[in-house]
Amino acid sequence: MKVVLDHLTKKFPNRSKKGGDVIAVNDFTFEIPDGKLIGLLGPSGCGKSTTLNLICGLETPTEGRIFFGEDDVTHLPPENRGVGLVFQNYALYPHMTVLQNILFPLQNLKGEARPSKEEMRRRAEEAARLVQIDMLLDRRPSELSGGQQQRVAIARALVKTPRVLLLDEPLSNLDARLRLQTREEIRRIQRETGVTTIFVTHDQEEAMSISDLIIVMKDGFVHQIGKPQTVYDEPRNLFVATFLGTPQINLFEGRVENGRLYIGQDAVMKVDCADREKLTVGIRPEGFVLQEDGPLCCALQAVEVMGRDHSVVSTHPAAISTTIRSIIPSEETPQMKSGSVRFRLKPFKTYLFDAGTGERIPFSAV
């Protein structure tokens, strides 16, 4: 089922008397294609959970409309929308067993839609098998690990075959190893069921690794929508560029003069865009190449060994952050401890942004 948001806006009245409403979601218009896994990504407080609540119907929008396929569901209560929601803390009913938890949504159905007892049981067991908890049906939530609880929550959301599955920060309560495992699981379950799935996360790695599409949000605005790799390679603005990628993109103050891009005093590459007094240069950590006569001259601080790669930490007078982090394959790393280090820059890992608005300035190296 494709999900369409049409000029969706949600305002909350301000708690304090001063100041206007808080706009959690500002004029969202986008279409989520059928059967895809979508990551709603943004820093905390950016409105992503509100967006999720609007889609599932726990909040009603101030303006705008929501469509599931061709149906306008804007004013439908949550139970009539056919959504499955997995809460951040799972919200499993502690006094019911796993089976009872999974059966609960089915037992709420009325009239024609209500399956027979055997059918309910069969569907609950099927959902449990899908998330691989079919041997835990008689346990109570308190007797399960975090990852198992997460699976129960997903099974409970899936058992009534929702049109759209929504996951609110599904991995944030799990430890690092389980998080990797569970995100694969979510991907697998989504593939197997083919249900359109939207999940909210503040962890860019999580969103990038499993999503078909990511939606990057900040302060109630959508900043960019696209395939993870595209958004990473072609960030639309400074926020998207800094938000995606670990280690973070390195930022410098720069300028373009006579067709050359300058970072501080170093003319790092020839570019084809118009001269500019001031702009922000972003270079991905993997955009640095060690070269003895490279144009960018930095003061070496440390080399951190990370196994496959080395992380070279250095400083530059024009850098906006205190240190520059570059990722260099370990066999290329020099055996030095201090002094200066020179880099050549990969043009397609280098981005120029307007120093004021943060919008990306297109250029190509010549």
Added chain:
Amino acid sequence: MQKKNWKAWLYLLPAIAFLSVFMVYPLIDVFVYSFEEGYNSASQTFWGTGLYNYSYVLHDPYFLQAVKNTFILVIITVPVSTGLALLISLGLNSIRRLRDFFQTVFFLPYVTNTLAVGMVFMILFKKTPYSDGLINLLIRFFGGQSVDFIDGPYWAKLLVMCIYTVWVVMPFKILILTSALASVPQDYYNAARVDGTPPLRIFTRITLPMIAPMVFYLVITGFIGAFKAYSDEVAIFGTNLNAAGMNTIVGYVYDMLYGDSGGYPSYASAAALILFAIVLTITVINLMISRKSTQF
């Protein structure tokens, strides 16, 4: 390790000493008195030992009346007050405006002196040469016969007693239940909403099980409290409860010690131990039921 233990006991000593002298010793004493026939506290003498005191108390019509009154009071007021408190708490929990105001109103009886409340009930229910009481005015207004609630038929007195007890014990229950309801995470309700759970089912399948431990706590303490009822009765019917036929077990114990017919610590001790046995039995049953139904 040994030294640490020794220190711990030292810290506990004041409390242990205090409790031993003022709690444990009297308890043992009561137990002993209850088997001593005709114990006299002034001369510290008694005639013999045996079960005579228990036999006397259990055959005393005043005691049997007190047991009957107490049981009726317990059986009516505990469920009624808990149920009403739950309804009011649910109401309080679902309103936004004036919630603090209503919470204060419902909590007022808790901070009001029992005897002062008794006076108010007298005005409501008592028949005097000048007035029949507010309730009787109402009954007559609707065409009924006026009833003497304080000195009249047994059922009328019992009714006043029950209304009074319910009214007095409710504030605490409301306080506990509103906080219990507020502590049920909103996520459960959101999950139930997304799953299209009807309101009644949300209440029976989610709200009630979630607050069940608190409800059981209130029922258990309610039972114990109601079995110990005494001062409320005095507030309404005066000190001569036997004459009014409204005595309670604790009232009977008190009368045996200090009342007009008093001076019988042996009978009082026996009655007190019978009360203890009753309360213990009921509490154990309550606990067994609550353990079974609130395991999670």
